Amino acid sequence: MHVPPDDAPAHQGIAPHRCGECCTTMRGVAARRNGVSVLEDIDLHLHCGELTAVIGENGAGKTTLVKCLLGEMPHSGEVHFLDAARRRKDSPVIGYVPQHNSFDKDAPVSVLDLFAASLSARPACLGVSAPVRQAALAGLQRTSAGQLIDRKVGSLSGGELQRVLLGLALTPVPNILVLDEPMSGVDHRGREQFYGLLSKLRREYDLAVLLVSHDLATLARFADRMVFLDRRIVCEGTPSQVLHDPRVREAFSLHSLS
Amino acid sequence: MMDSPLALWHRAVSSLPFEWAGYEFMRLALLAVLVISPLLGALGTVVVANRMAFFSEAIGHAAFTGIAIGVILGLDDPMWSMIGFALVLTLAIAWVRRRGALSSDTAIGLVMAFTVSLGIVILSRGGDFARYTNFLIGDMLAIAPRDVGWLAALGAVAAGLFLLFFNRLLLATMSPSLARSRGKYAGAAELVFACLLAVVVTCALPWIGILVINALLILPAAAARNLARNTAGFFGWSIAVALLAGIAGLIASFYASTATGATVVLAAMAVYLLTLLRRVVS
Numbered sequence: 235m236h237v238p239p240d241d242a243p244a245h246q247g248i249a250p251h252r253c254g255e256c257c258t259t260m261r262g263v264a265a266r267r268n269g270v271s272v273l274e275d276i277d278l279h280l281h282c283g284e285l286t287a288v289i290g291e292n293g294a295g296k297t298t299l300v301k302c303l304l305g306e307m308p309h310s311g312e313v314h315f316l317d318a319a320r321r322r323k324d325s326p327v328i329g330y331v332p333q334h335n336s337f338d339k340d341a342p343v344s345v346l347d348l349f350a351a352s353l354s355a356r357p358a359c360l361g362v363s364a365p366v367r368q369a370a371l372a373g374l375q376r377t378s379a380g381q382l383i384d385r386k387v388g389s390l391s392g393g394e395l396q397r398v399l400l401g402l403a404l405t406p407v408p409n410i411l412v413l414d415e416p417m418s419g420v421d422h423r424g425r426e427q428f429y430g431l432l433s434k435l436r437r438e439y440d441l442a443v444l445l446v447s448h449d450l451a452t453l454a455r456f457a458d459r460m461v462f463l464d465r466r467i468v469c470e471g472t473p474s475q476v477l478h479d480p481r482v483r484e485a486f487s488l489h490s491l492s
Numbered sequence: 493m494m495d496s497p498l499a500l501w502h503r504a505v506s507s508l509p510f511e512w513a514g515y516e517f518m519r520l521a522l523l524a525v526l527v528i529s530p531l532l533g534a535l536g537t538v539v540v541a542n543r544m545a546f547f548s549e550a551i552g553h554a555a556f557t558g559i560a561i562g563v564i565l566g567l568d569d570p571m572w573s574m575i576g577f578a579l580v581l582t583l584a585i586a587w588v589r590r591r592g593a594l595s596s597d598t599a600i601g602l603v604m605a606f607t608v609s610l611g612i613v614i615l616s617r618g619g620d621f622a623r624y625t626n627f628l629i630g631d632m633l634a635i636a637p638r639d640v641g642w643l644a645a646l647g648a649v650a651a652g653l654f655l656l657f658f659n660r661l662l663l664a665t666m667s668p669s670l671a672r673s674r675g676k677y678a679g680a681a682e683l684v685f686a687c688l689l690a691v692v693v694t695c696a697l698p699w700i701g702i703l704v705i706n707a708l709l710i711l712p713a714a715a716a717r718n719l720a721r722n723t724a725g726f727f728g729w730s731i732a733v734a735l736l737a738g739i740a741g742l743i744a745s746f747y748a749s750t751a752t753g754a755t756v757v758l759a760a761m762a763v764y765l766l767t768l769l770r771r772v773v774s
Contacts, residue, residue, distance in 0.1 A: 304673050305672065306668075306669055329673070330672075332669055341666075342720035342721060343662065343666070344721060344722035344723070347723040348666065350659070351658075351659040351660075351662040351663050351723075352663060352674045352676075354659070357659055358659055358662055359655075359724055360724065361724045403673075414669075
C-alpha cells in the first residue's frame with residue numbers, strides 16, 4: 235500500500251542522533267465511550283528523537299489517546315508507524331510506562347519477575363533463567379536501577395518504581411515510548427531526575443516519546459513539542475508557543491504566573 | 493502380571509505403619525488430595541493476586557443450580573450439567589464486567605444469590621433437599637479410582653493451560669495496559685483462567701464441599717503471600733501449604749471422624765495463622 239510522505243516536522247528538535255525518518259502517525263483518530271465522543275479528529279505525528287508532551291485537563295482524553303496508540307481502545311481513523319526505511323509497520327514495538335502505581339503493596343512480585351513475564355515464554359512462577367536475568371539487569375542499568383532487580387515491586391518508592399518501569403519499557407528498545415503521567419505522586423526532585431533521564435535516553439536511543447503529564451513547568455524545559463488536548467487538538471507547537479496560547483493559560487490558570 | 497500404578501500406590505501406602513494406611517478409602521482419598529491440593533494451591537495464587545476470591549466463591553455456590561439442571565434433565569451424574577452451568581455463568585459474569593454496567597462485586601453478588609436460590613428451590617421441591625447435602629460438605633472418602641483418574645487428567649490439562657497463560661496473567665494483574673503494550677492480551681488470558689478455575693472448582697466440589705472449597709483456593713495462597721518475596725516463592729509456598737494442609741487435614745479427619753474438606757480448611761487456616769505470626773514478628 236502506498237503511504238504518502240509525511241509533512242516536515244513542525245518543530246525541528248535538537249537531538250544529535252535524530253534520523254528524522256521514522257515516525258508514528260495518527261490520522262483522523264476518533265473514539266467514543268458509551269456512545270459519547272471522547273476523542274475527535276486527532277492528527278498527530280511523533281518523530282524519533284523528539285519528546286512530545288500531551289497536556290490537557292482531566293477528562294480531556296489524554297489517557298484515551300494513549301489507549302488508541304496502544305491498540306487498547308477501539309477507534310476510527312488510522313494509526314501507523316513508519317520505520318527508518320519508511321516502511322510501514324503495523325505492530326511497532328511500544329514501550330509503555332503506566333499512569334500510576336495501582337500495584338498491590340503486598341504482591342509477592344519482584345522486579346525481575348516483571349521482566350521475566352514480559353521477556354520470556356517460561357512462566358515466571360517456575361523461576362527465571364540466567365539469560366533473562368542478564369537481559370533484565372541490562373534493561374535496569376539503562377535507568378540506573380540495576381540494584382533493584384530482586385526487590386519486591388511493592389516495596390519500591392514512586393521514583394524507583396518509575397525507573398524500573400522505564401527500564402522495562404526500554405527492553406527491548408521500542409519504536410515509540412509512551413508515558414502516561416509517570417510522575418504522579420513523585421516529589422519534585424524525583425520528577426526532575428526522571429525527566430532528565432528520559433531526555434538523555436531519548437537522544438541516546440533516538441526514541442519517539444509521547445508523554446502525558448500535568449507538569450507544565452518541567453515539561454517546558456524537557457519537551458520538544460507540546461500538544462494541548464481537549465477532546466481534539468486545540469493547539470500544538472513548541473512548549474513556549476503552547477504555554478503562551480490564551481486557551482492553555484485559561485485552562486491551567488496561568489494568568490498569575492510568568 | 494504387571495501391577496497397575498494404582499495397585500503399586502495401594503501397596504506402597506499400606507506398608508506405612510499407620511492405622512489409616514490400612515484402609516483402601518483412605519489411600520484413595522490421599523491420592524485425590526495429592527492431585528487436588530497442589531492444583532488449588534497453584535490456581536489460588538492467581539485468584540488471590542487478581543482479587544477473584546468472590547468470583548470463585550460464586551462459581552462454587554452456582555453448583556446448586558448446576559445440580560438442579562442435571563436433575564431436571566434426568567442425568568445420572570450431575571457433574572456435566574454442573575460444569576456446563578459454571579462455564580455459562582463465568583461467561584455471563586465476564587460479559588457483565590466488560591460492559592461495565594455493574595461493579596464486579598455487585599454483579600457477582602446478584603448472580604450468586606440468584607443461582608443459589610434457584611438451585612435450592614428446584615432441589616427442595618417435594619422436601620427432598622437432604623439428598624444433596626453431600627455436596628455442601630463434600631465426601632472425600634467416597635471417591636472412586638475412576639474419579640481420581642478423571643481428576644488427575646483434569647489436573648494435567650489445567651496445569652498446562654495455567655502455565656501457558658501465567659506470564660500474561662501476571663502482567664495483567666500489574667497493569668492491563670502494560671500487558672497490552674507487550675503484546676499480551678490480558679482479556680483473553682483472564683477469560684481462559686476464569687473458565688479453567690470454574691471447571692476445576694466444580695470438579696473438586698463433590699469431594700471437598702460447596703461450603704468450604706473456596707477456602708482451599710485462597711488460604712494456601714494467602715499464607716504463601718506472607719512468606720514469599722517473588723513469584724516463584726509465592727507459587728512454591730502456596731503448593732507446599734496446600735499439600736501440607738491437605739494431608740494433615742485428611743489424616744486428622746480420619747482420627748477425629750470429621751468431614752475431610754472442612755478439616756483440611758482448618759489445617760490450612762492453622763498454617764495461615766503461623767505465617768501471619770511470622771510476618772508480624774519479622
